[in-house]
Amino acid sequence: MPDTAVLEHIDPRALRDCCGRFATGVTVITTRTSEGDHGMTVSAFMSVSLDPPLISISLDRRSRMLGKIRKSCRFAVNILTQDMRPHAMHFAGRPDDTLTNLFQDRHGLPTLRSAAALLVADVAREVEAGDHVLFLGQVRHLDYAPDARPLLYHRGQFGSLAAHL
Numbered sequence: 147m148p149d150t151a152v153l154e155h156i157d158p159r160a161l162r163d164c165c166g167r168f169a170t171g172v173t174v175i176t177t178r179t180s181e182g183d184h185g186m187t188v189s190a191f192m193s194v195s196l197d198p199p200l201i202s203i204s205l206d207r208r209s210r211m212l213g214k215i216r217k218s219c220r221f222a223v224n225i226l227t228q229d230m231r232p233h234a235m236h237f238a239g240r241p242d243d244t245l246t247n248l249f250q251d252r253h254g255l256p257t258l259r260s261a262a263a264l265l266v267a268d269v270a271r272e273v274e275a276g277d278h279v280l281f282l283g284q285v286r287h288l289d290y291a292p293d294a295r296p297l298l299y300h301r302g303q304f305g306s307l308a309a310h311l
């Protein structure tokens with residue numbers, strides 16, 4: 147039987163739109179190098195393993211963050227709350243001058259004030275994956291606000307939970 151996945155051409159735009167039907171949260175990845183502190187909005191974050199504690203993020207090869215994490219070998223995942231849409235846009239290449247004093251130092255990395263949760267990880271492995279690179283991170287520190295309401299991302303739009311869970 148022919149392997150249709152090999153025969154069929156997958157249109158990149160259709161693939162993006164299809165995967166966009168999967169609702170996610172929104173994170174800002176932060177790191178620190180000798181050049182300074184840097185943040186980038188990322189929805190491709192997932193929990194991978196509890197024992198050992200591993201997480202993963204997927205970064206576009208063209209992102210500046212890629213080279214920075216390769217240098218620092220560390221990153222923080224800041225999970226955004228529903229009122230942090232401006233932060234999501236700010237760290238996605240749309241700088242917002244009204245956002246000031248964004249970072250606080252924690253565990254030797256810049257982290258976002260008032261995030262819903264924070265995970266600090268060391269890079270355990272890097273995997274080349276087409277036009278993206280996956281980083282597998284070993285979690286070293288974590289913290290979370292138990293009742294924080296998350297920012298959601300679905301079909302290219304931001305949202306929030308309708309009901310209180």
Ligand SMILES: Cc1cc2nc3c(=O)[nH]c(=O)nc-3n(C[C@H](O)[C@H](O)[C@H](O)COP(=O)(O)O)c2cc1C
Binds near residue numbers: 211240
């Ligand atoms: C909601 C949202 C989610 C995003 N998720 C990702 C992602 O998972 N991976 C990625 O490479 N870029 C993602 N981006 C795009 C980057 O945030 C954007 O290209 C950014 O400007 C790259 O930053 P840098 O090149 O300064 O490091 C996302 C953007 C938005 C608005």
